[in-house]
Amino acid sequence: MSSSKKQPAGTPPPAKSVKSAALTGVVRAPGDKSISHRSIIFGAMAEGTTEVTGLLTGDDILSTVGAMRGLGAEITEQDGTWFVKGVGKSGLQSPKTDIDCGNAGTGVRLIMGAAAGYPLSATFTGDASLSSRPMNRILNPLREMGVSAKARTTDKGEEGRLPVTLKSNGALIPIEYTPPHASAQVKSAILLAGINTKGTTTVVEPTLTRDHTENMLRAFGAVVETKSRKDATHISVTGPTPLKAAKINVPGDPSSAAFLIVAALITPGSSIIIENVMMNPTRTGLFEALTAMGAYLRADNFRKSGGETIADIEVKHSKLVGINVPENRAASMIDEYPILAVAAAFASGTTIMNGIGELRVKESDRIAATAALLSANGVKVAEREDGLTVTGNGGGLVKGGGIVKTHHDHRIAMSALILGLGAENPVTIDDASMIATSFPSFFALMHTLGAIIDYTPPADAL
Template structure:
């Protein structure tokens, strides 16, 4: 049983909480209705969509170093909001077009918020041919069309500074690593073990099932690129795992069967249709 009470700002500001993306947004939104000042401290960069939205609705939000602060009791102003395409969803197709020979893909109207595009920097460091066109602002968010051509990829040591900016895209990036020449090393990503699944272990097992050498670490993964075989992988109900292995099938020598994919329809209900439009051959089996 939860009983409503008056909210108070998080204080003193010097002792504000260390939070992740969702926690930061939750407390900032609660702070709108709190008495006094609310400050949230971020030990590492997190997504700033909530701050941008509040500013777009006329609500003052102040960033002081690694702290985000607002005063409660203000007023939100109605406005027209246009939501750009999700970068995390686009990332699967960026990887797919990069690894499939002869690919030339344009993904239109995608949000390129700098707190979200670590995967773009990682793919470029691996040798991906990705360019941004028609840059613009939509609802306070930077947007562009993403043009991807197939290119030979090489393994890299992923800079830890990019980990929080690409945390949701690593299942797709592990597939890129499997198709790259040489070894790719990821460290500093222990958070992947507590996502919808243990994404380090599940991706390692799935890549191994397709003939790729993948060695899980406590806080990351080592992937040695090589030829992908067909086979069966289990997504453990994790939508990003399922979509990542759908892209891996583009380079597999035989069909890839992915189990437990129902959650894909929750996060990306048009994924199968988009994948087919992009040239993938996908058969969905129920039951």
């Protein structure tokens, strides 16, 4: 339970989870992070006022709200509805100060792509984690389109890091581009730059990544074409194709629901329902993996919200078996591997995950951080350059007792706390603050379900 004590200001707030009795109850998944970012960014570019309900008010999205205000949009909130007065024909403007995107990879990469289509100059910054992540994956195609981009090189010689200064004359050249890694962020940055570019800008995806940008751009009136060819999907935007304000009701985030689902699967006697979960097939890879492991997962009450299909998911404690996760499923569950590894720790047999090298450049090196979190708690795990193998304990309690370093990574923090619910000894994380980037209601929802998680918020928290 939350403690009434407060941490001294500036001290990272730790958290601890302990073996919990059956989880029960009905909760609603928080707004999807990907869709929330896009609704603010596209709304800011559009003509008119976009109304957004169900927005995730995580720190990543608040950074995007600040960034789009800095680029000229007016964004206000009243009674839970967000109003985004877009810049329309006047276009995004050079900001007066640097644009700080906080911890958000999606935010900074999509906003740089969007900004590149206008005549402006802007410098983008982020926190320590975001400043260590590669930006050349979007800067290189934007340079091909005619943007000037200056980025930092680290002491170790790694190029393309924040701060990045972009200068664009707003008259870009359309390109056809095949990203070297499956990445919805790269696809989205290029398509957004293509919105104001005369001609057809195309992204070729050998593996389809989450398609929220395509879907939502169409809802904003843009001309976006998706063609399935033999070995790839070709996604094109023909510009200039001005955006018109839309009404967006953000569906629930399957990547956040994942933590609640695995909590119920590993905690004996549990039976919970998570309402409002987006079921877009480019996001449901974890549900397929868990079902193959023997999980009791039932989706019901399918309906539409914000142009996406949503459903309510019933989950019960289940006996799990290890699986070999197909590599071609990685894009549809890219953020879910740390929590899948936790589920695998409670299965019988081994779970093999390959083709996940991209996890090394997320908020932390998630292959290393997941392996460290499991071994600190007595779970056998083998790490490879682009994979992990977890040997399950056959269904009982894991040893626990570890103190897990979260490396500014919300998903590592939540995965470790979930593992503790099924551990003999409490699991502690060194810093719970990053959980608020994607899932600010995590502790409240876990407590509603009956999980025992001790969290002492920092003194400066509300």
